[in-house]
Amino acid sequence: MAHVRVAIVSEPLDITSEMERVTAGRGDIGAVVTFTGLCRDEDGRLEALELEHYPGMAEAEVTRIAEQAAGRWDISDVTILHRHGKVKPGEVIVLVVTASKHRHAAFESAAFIMDFLKTHAPFWKKEHTAAGAVNWVSAKRSDDDAEERWKTAD
Amino acid sequence: MKLVYFAWVRERIGTAEETVELPKSVETVGDLLGWLKTRGDGYDAALAEPDAIRVALDHDHADHDARIAGVREVAFFPPMTGG
Numbered sequence: 154m155a156h157v158r159v160a161i162v163s164e165p166l167d168i169t170s171e172m173e174r175v176t177a178g179r180g181d182i183g184a185v186v187t188f189t190g191l192c193r194d195e196d197g198r199l200e201a202l203e204l205e206h207y208p209g210m211a212e213a214e215v216t217r218i219a220e221q222a223a224g225r226w227d228i229s230d231v232t233i234l235h236r237h238g239k240v241k242p243g244e245v246i247v248l249v250v251t252a253s254k255h256r257h258a259a260f261e262s263a264a265f266i267m268d269f270l271k272t273h274a275p276f277w278k279k280e281h282t283a284a285g286a287v288n289w290v291s292a293k294r295s296d297d298d299a300e301e302r303w304k305t306a307d
Numbered sequence: 308m309k310l311v312y313f314a315w316v317r318e319r320i321g322t323a324e325e326t327v328e329l330p331k332s333v334e335t336v337g338d339l340l341g342w343l344k345t346r347g348d349g350y351d352a353a354l355a356e357p358d359a360i361r362v363a364l365d366h367d368h369a370d371h372d373a374r375i376a377g378v379r380e381v382a383f384f385p386p387m388t389g390g
Contacts, residue, residue, distance in 0.1 A: 190390055204389065205313060205314055206389070207311070207313055207363070207366075207382060207384070209366055210363055210366035210367075210382065213366045213367070214366070214367075214368070235389060235390075246389075246390070247389070247390050267390060270389060270390040271387070271388075271389065271390040272386075272387060273368065273387065274387060274389045274390065275313065275363070275382075275384060275387055275389070276387055276388065276389025276390070277313060277314035277384065277385065277387065277388050277389070278388045278389070279314075289314055289315050289385070289388075290388045291386075291388070292385070292386030292387065292388050
């Protein structure tokens with residue numbers, strides 16, 4: 154069974170230390186895939202995103218997603234780290250690291266994890282604009298479609 | 308039973324959590340949504356479109372037809388937008 158590391162944190166995320174944590178002292182990993190999700194400002198109007206989460210369930214649900222991925226692909230290590238609180242444009246919101254002997258398992262499990270995080274992990278984004286407006290971000294239909302593809306394809 | 312609310316559901320209802328005594332007739336998540344809507348304008352505004360409301364029972368996602376007997380904490384929230 155894969156080693157699973159999940160954390161919901163308010164501090165900035167560091168991809169380099171997470172990759173080192175996965176590979177340190179091991180010679181049996183042939184592939185590491187990392188996904189980094191950033192806070193994006195499309196037209197210069199975003200001051201920050203505020204990420205609300207459901208403490209307790211967020212950790213539980215993200216762990217369930219990691220374990221589903223570990224059950225479906227032959228991966229030795231999966232790390233999922235997610236921010237909560239205020240995040241500025243350019244900062245990391247989510248970090249996924251998967252490690253395996255071969256690349257396909259690492260690529261596919263990382264994509265699966267991100268698709269399920271979008272639709273199942275209890276986080277909600279609120280936009281704070283430079284002009285002082287505050288809006289909840291709406292869920293995207295395309296995220297539901299992205300999740301749906303894992304029900305038919307392997 | 309403890310009820311918790313998140314994001315715009317929390318804002319419209321005006322509280323993050325509360326403990327309620329439910330009538331015996333409330334057996335499912337759907338029944339609970341219907342009962343909550345009668346508790347005031349904030350609840351009605353938050354839950355006006357039940358299809359837009361996601362539910363978790365003791366930290367696990369559940370459908371609106373799920374039974375709530377024995378559940379300690381029910382959460383109501385909009386579709387999730389993390390990641």
